[in-house]
Amino acid sequence: MPENEIWTEKYRPKRLDDIKGQDEIVKRLKAFVENKNMPHLLFAGPAGVGKTTAALALARELYGDKWEQNVLQLNASDDRGIDVIREKVKEFARTKPIGDFPFKIVFLDEADAMTRDAQQALRRIMEEYSSITRFILACNYSSKIIEPIQSRTVIFRFKQLDKKDVFDLLRSIAEKENLNISDDALEAIYYISEGDMRKSINMLQAAALYSKDITPELIYEVASVAKPQELQEVLKLAYEGKFVEAREKLIDLMIKYGLAGEDIIKYLSKEVYSMNIPEKEKLDIIYYAGEVEYRLLEGSDPIIQLGALLAYIGLRGLQSRK
Ligand SMILES: Nc1ncnc2c1ncn2[C@@H]1O[C@H](COP(=O)(O)OP(=O)(O)OP(=O)(O)O)[C@@H](O)[C@H]1O
Numbered sequence: 001m002p003e004n005e006i007w008t009e010k011y012r013p014k015r016l017d018d019i020k021g022q023d024e025i026v027k028r029l030k031a032f033v034e035n036k037n038m039p040h041l042l043f044a045g046p047a048g049v050g051k052t053t054a055a056l057a058l059a060r061e062l063y064g065d066k067w068e069q070n071v072l073q074l075n076a077s078d079d080r081g082i083d084v085i086r087e088k089v090k091e092f093a094r095t096k097p098i099g100d101f102p103f104k105i106v107f108l109d110e111a112d113a114m115t116r117d118a119q120q121a122l123r124r125i126m127e128e129y130s131s132i133t134r135f136i137l138a139c140n141y142s143s144k145i146i147e148p149i150q151s152r153t154v155i156f157r158f159k160q161l162d163k164k165d166v167f168d169l170l171r172s173i174a175e176k177e178n179l180n181i182s183d184d185a186l187e188a189i190y191y192i193s194e195g196d197m198r199k200s201i202n203m204l205q206a207a208a209l210y211s212k213d214i215t216p217e218l219i220y221e222v223a224s225v226a227k228p229q230e231l232q233e234v235l236k237l238a239y240e241g242k243f244v245e246a247r248e249k250l251i252d253l254m255i256k257y258g259l260a261g262e263d264i265i266k267y268l269s270k271e272v273y274s275m276n277i278p279e280k281e282k283l284d285i286i287y288y289a290g291e292v293e294y295r296l297l298e299g300s301d302p303i304i305q306l307g308a309l310l311a312y313i314g315l316r317g318l319q320s321r322k
Contacts, residue, residue: 007205008198011173016057019050020197021165025156029054033061036102040126040135042111042150044142045158048198051138054158055107058136062101069098073107080114085121093125093133104133111137112144119146126152160195169197170204174214179204181214188216192223226253226264231271238310239277239317246310251303261302265293268309281316288312 013019016026016033032038038058043051059067072092074080089106097104108114114122123146126135135153139145142155167186174181181204193199206222207214220227230253237246254264269289272282292309296302 007173007177008201011169011201012053013050013057014060016054016061019054019057020169021161022050022054022158025054025158028156029058030061033058036062038134040130040153041137042142042145042153042155043136043138043158044140044155046140046160046196048193048196048200049158049161050197051158052107052109054156055105055136055138059105059107062105063099066099066101070101070104071107072104073109075109080108080118082115082118082121085114085118085125089122090125090129093129096132102132105136106133107136107138109138110140112139112141116146119149123148123152161197162195163190166190166193166195166197166200170200173201173204177208179208179212179214182216184216185214185219188219191228192219192225224257224259226257226259226267228271228274231267232274234310235268235271235275235313238313239275241314241317243310243314246314247307250306250310254302261296261306262293264302264306265289265296265309269293277317278320281320284316285309285313 016029019026041055043054045051056067056071056073059071063070072089074084074088078084092104093106095104108122111119111122122135126133126149137145137149137153142150142157166189170181170186170189173179185207189200189203193203203219203223204214207218210222211218216227230249234246234250234253237243237249250264253259254261259267269286272285272289275282275285289309292305295305
């Protein structure tokens with residue numbers, strides 16, 4: 001293995017059985033392999049949870065060493081306008097499978113990013129060549145796929161991966177790469193990646209460039225994310241009415257980690273849940289944070305908007321002490 005290989009590729013499961021946390025889906029895909037037949041499929045779900053991995057593993061198990069000749073994979077980074085769909089996909093879809101197989105597979109990643117016109121062209125090709133070609137479309141939101149495609153595919157909904165699945169995989173990678181990873185560091189990775197396995201593995205690889213000992217500090221540093229305690233500190237200061245200190249600390253964090261207002265608001269909101277204050281206060285603050293986020297996305301000044309949020313938290317604190 002080359003030294004600088006990307007770990008998400010190096011450790012991408014080759015077989016369906018090695019895919020973590022998607023047991024129901026794996027079971028159904030294995031039945032397709034056994035029957036040597038399958039309908040068109042639509043894989044929907046969040047980023048980095050195994051959609052592409054499942055499509056490729058399915059192809060490997062169906063075709064064995066002929067899998068690459070029988071699969072056309074077009075990523076979102078490839079041009080996938082109508083012309084490409086018409087030419088490239090059609091060209092591939094209309095020719096016979098290589099070897100003794102009844103159909104070929106076309107895999108399209110991030111199909112929900114394709115224009116409606118391109119999806120319409122795709123739909124016609126799906127219909128025309130369905131006797132010798134099956135399509136697997138992956139997307140984050142199935143609602144963004146045009147209805148005629150949805151109704152022609154069987155939808156598989158991929159779940160966000162839970163802690164255990166992410167921890168198991170990261171531990172086994174750490175062992176193979178001779179790293180020491182603490183449980184706190186695993187927690188930190190999960191906190192930031194929110195069950196996105198690609199993000200988790202990338203973070204581990206980035207941290208390993210600096211040290212064999214993977215600690216939460218190192219993870220927060222490479223991920224360029226403020227530690228939960230640092231954000232808690234800001235919230236606490238604000239709630240106690242120490243507005244100026246809270247604001248300064250927040251600006252320091254933004255500079256230290258190079259965070260944009262939208263990032264900060266996301267992480268701050270997450271931390272509000274663990275504040276030691278009444279439930280009603282938390283809900284009010286989270287509601288207000290939602291409004292601030294909206295204003296930020298509309299282009300408002302982040303320092304003023306985040307200041308407004310801190311002031312609001314301060315007011316809530318003041319009222320609760322009355
Ligand atoms: N369920 C899983 N089990 C084991 N490894 C996984 C799983 N999901 C993701 N991975 C790892 O994360 C990497 C990215 O996964 P994959 O490409 O399958 O994500 P995806 O769901 O297709 O996401 P996207 O929508 O962003 O393309 C893989 O190379 C693999 O190493």
